[in-house]
Amino acid sequence: MKRSVEVAVIGAGHAGLNAVKEIRQATDDWVLINGGPLGTTCARIGCMPSKVAIHLADSFKARDRLDRYGIAGGDTLALDPSKALEHIRDLRDTFVDLVLANTTDEMDPEHLIDGYAEFIGPRRIRVGDDEIVAKAVVIATGARSVVPxxxxxxxxxxxxxxxxxxxxxxxxxxxxxxxxxxxxxxxxxxxxxxxxxxxxxxxxxxxxxxxxxxxxxxxxxxxxxxxxxxxxxxxxxxxxxxxxxxxxxxxxxxxxxxxxxxGRRPNLERLGLERLGVPITSRGAPRFDPETLKVGRHRVFVAGDATGGLATLQRASAQGRIAGYNATHRRLRRYQPGTPMWIVFSDPNIACVGASWNQLDERHLAVAERRFGPVGRTLIMGQNRGLLRVYADRRDGRLLGAAMIGPRCEHLAHLLAWGIESGLTVETASKMPFYHPVIEEALQEALIELQAELARSRWLHRLFRGWKRRSGQGVPAATRAARPAI
Known part of the structure; x- marks a missing residue:
C-alpha cells in the first residue's frame, strides 16, 4: 500500500510524542511510526524505574541509622531481591500505562503504525510492505545502551x-x-x-x-x-x-x-540515512543544525536521544516540540537549550549547573565553596558529607555556575539554575530570603563568601588602577614625556 501524508514521525518516545502534539495543531494528516514496545525510554528503562530502585535501596540502607536513633532491631531487616525487582517492575508498568493512556492509546490505526521505518528516498519511507510518502519527517528513534x-x-x-x-x-x-x-x-x-x-x-x-x-x-x-x-x-x-x-x-x-x-548510541541503523546523503558523526547521529534540528537539505528533522549527546527528558521534549513545529511550518523555530543542569540521584546527590569548570576563564573567575558538614539540617539527617562550589564573574558579579555533591542537592541545583537563567548577580542572590534550619543555608553561606571575595577583588582592582596612575603606567607616552623629571 502506498500513502501520502504531510508529516511522518518515526519513534514514539518523548521526542516523538511531543512532535505529534505540535503537528496536530497544524494538521491532522500525519502518522506516527514505532517499532518495538510502546512507552518512553524514561518510563520503561530510564529515569523512573531507576529512581524506584534508588528509593528502595536508600530506604533499606536507612536501617543502618536506626540503632543510633534508639530504634532497636534495624540490623535484622532483610531484603528479598525478587520482591524488590517485582516492585520496581510494577511501578515501571504503571508509569508506562500512564504515558500510553494519554498518548498512543488514543490514536487510531490510521495514525499509529506498528513497524520499523526505512528511508527508500528523501521523502519515501518503507514500513513492512507499505510505503509512505511524507512532505516532512521527524526522526525520534531514541537510543540504546552501548556494549562492545x-x-x-x-x-x-x-x-x-x-x-x-x-x-x-x-x-x-x-x-x-x-x-x-x-x-x-x-x-x-x-x-x-x-x-x-x-x-x-x-x-x-x-x-x-x-x-x-x-x-x-x-x-x-x-x-x-x-x-x-x-x-x-x-x-x-x-x-x-x-x-x-x-x-x-x-x-x-x-x-x-x-x-x-x-553511554547510549542513537537507534538509526535501520533507517538507511545514507539514502538521504546525510553524513553520520562518530556518536552515530546524523549531522544536523543544532538550532532548527534540520538534517541536510531535506525537510527532515531529528530530536531527542537520536541526536546523540547527553540524554534528558526535558531536552527530548523541547526538541520534539521544535521539530514538530518546523515540520509543519516554513518559518523555522530555533531550539534554545537554556541554562545547562544535570543531576545524579546518588546519595548524596551530585549536580552541576551553568558553565562547567573547564569552560570558565580563570582570569575573571571567583569561586566560593562550602562543606555540608556543619550545616544544621544535614547533621539532623545524619547526611552531612559533601561540598558545594559556586562560580561567579569577577567583572560584573553574575552567577556563572556551580558543582556540588551533597544531601538533596537536586533542589540547590534548581535554585542556582533559575538564578543563572535570570542573570542574577551574587549580591542580588545573597539578599534572597532563606529559612532555618534548611539545607539551602549552605548556599546562603557560599553566596556570602562569594560576595566578600568579589568585594576584595574590586578593592584590589581599584588599588591597582590607582598605583598605575601614580606610577605613570598605562598613561600615553606623550603625556609621560611632558612630565618634568623628578
Whole structure:
C-alpha cells in the first residue's frame, strides 16, 4: 500500500510524542511510526524505574541509622531481591500505562503504525510492505545502551544494562559496573545498598563526568566508602569458573555479572540515512543544525536521544516540540537549550549547573565553596558529607555556575539554575530570603563568601588602577614625556 501524508514521525518516545502534539495543531494528516514496545525510554528503562530502585535501596540502607536513633532491631531487616525487582517492575508498568493512556492509546490505526521505518528516498519511507510518502519527517528513534560487540558475543546474558536490569527475576551476588558516569554511579550504589557486591571501574579519572576537580575528589572519596572505585585503567574481561574475571591495571575481581554503562548510541541503523546523503558523526547521529534540528537539505528533522549527546527528558521534549513545529511550518523555530543542569540521584546527590569548570576563564573567575558538614539540617539527617562550589564573574558579579555533591542537592541545583537563567548577580542572590534550619543555608553561606571575595577583588582592582596612575603606567607616552623629571 502506498500513502501520502504531510508529516511522518518515526519513534514514539518523548521526542516523538511531543512532535505529534505540535503537528496536530497544524494538521491532522500525519502518522506516527514505532517499532518495538510502546512507552518512553524514561518510563520503561530510564529515569523512573531507576529512581524506584534508588528509593528502595536508600530506604533499606536507612536501617543502618536506626540503632543510633534508639530504634532497636534495624540490623535484622532483610531484603528479598525478587520482591524488590517485582516492585520496581510494577511501578515501571504503571508509569508506562500512564504515558500510553494519554498518548498512543488514543490514536487510531490510521495514525499509529506498528513497524520499523526505512528511508527508500528523501521523502519515501518503507514500513513492512507499505510505503509512505511524507512532505516532512521527524526522526525520534531514541537510543540504546552501548556494549562492545566482543563482550556481547562472548558473555551474552551475563551482561546487564539499564535495558535489561529491571527484567531480572533476582539480583546477582556480585557485579562489576563498567563506566562510572551518572547511570553507573546511580545503579552501582543502588545495587550495593540492596546487598550486591559491587566494584566500579572506569578508564577515566572522573566520577559522573565531573569537571570540577575539588567536587570530583569529594565524590570519589564519599562514594568510595560504599564500594571500590577503580579509575584510570581499561577493563579486560574473561570467563572464569564462577562467572567473569575483570582486570583493570594491577587489580582484578571475580563477579557473576557485568553492568555496562558506557553511554547510549542513537537507534538509526535501520533507517538507511545514507539514502538521504546525510553524513553520520562518530556518536552515530546524523549531522544536523543544532538550532532548527534540520538534517541536510531535506525537510527532515531529528530530536531527542537520536541526536546523540547527553540524554534528558526535558531536552527530548523541547526538541520534539521544535521539530514538530518546523515540520509543519516554513518559518523555522530555533531550539534554545537554556541554562545547562544535570543531576545524579546518588546519595548524596551530585549536580552541576551553568558553565562547567573547564569552560570558565580563570582570569575573571571567583569561586566560593562550602562543606555540608556543619550545616544544621544535614547533621539532623545524619547526611552531612559533601561540598558545594559556586562560580561567579569577577567583572560584573553574575552567577556563572556551580558543582556540588551533597544531601538533596537536586533542589540547590534548581535554585542556582533559575538564578543563572535570570542573570542574577551574587549580591542580588545573597539578599534572597532563606529559612532555618534548611539545607539551602549552605548556599546562603557560599553566596556570602562569594560576595566578600568579589568585594576584595574590586578593592584590589581599584588599588591597582590607582598605583598605575601614580606610577605613570598605562598613561600615553606623550603625556609621560611632558612630565618634568623628578
Amino acid at each position: 560487540n566482543h563482550w556481547q558475543e562472548a558473555f551474552g546474558d551475563r551482561i546487564l544494562t539499564v535495558d535489561t536490569l529491571f527484567d531480572q527475576e533476582t539480583l546477582p551476588r556480585s557485579v562489576a559496573v563498567i563506566g562510572l558516569g551518572p547511570v553507573g554511579i546511580e545503579i552501582g550504589q543502588a545495587l550495593r545498598r540492596m546487598g550486591v557486591s559491587v566494584t566500579g571501574i572506569d578508564h577515566g579519572q572522573r566520577a559522573s563526568r565531573l569537571a570540577d576537580p575539588a567536587i570530583n575528589r569529594a565524590a570519589i572519596e564519599i562514594l568510595g566508602r560504599e564500594f571500590p572505585l577503580w579509575f584510570g585503567d581499561e577493563p579486560e574481561v574473561e570467563p572464569c569458573c564462577e562467572g567473569l574475571r575483570v582486570r583493570a591495571g594491577q587489580r582484578e575481581v571475580e563477579v557473576e555479572r557485568l553492568f555496562v554503562s558506557l
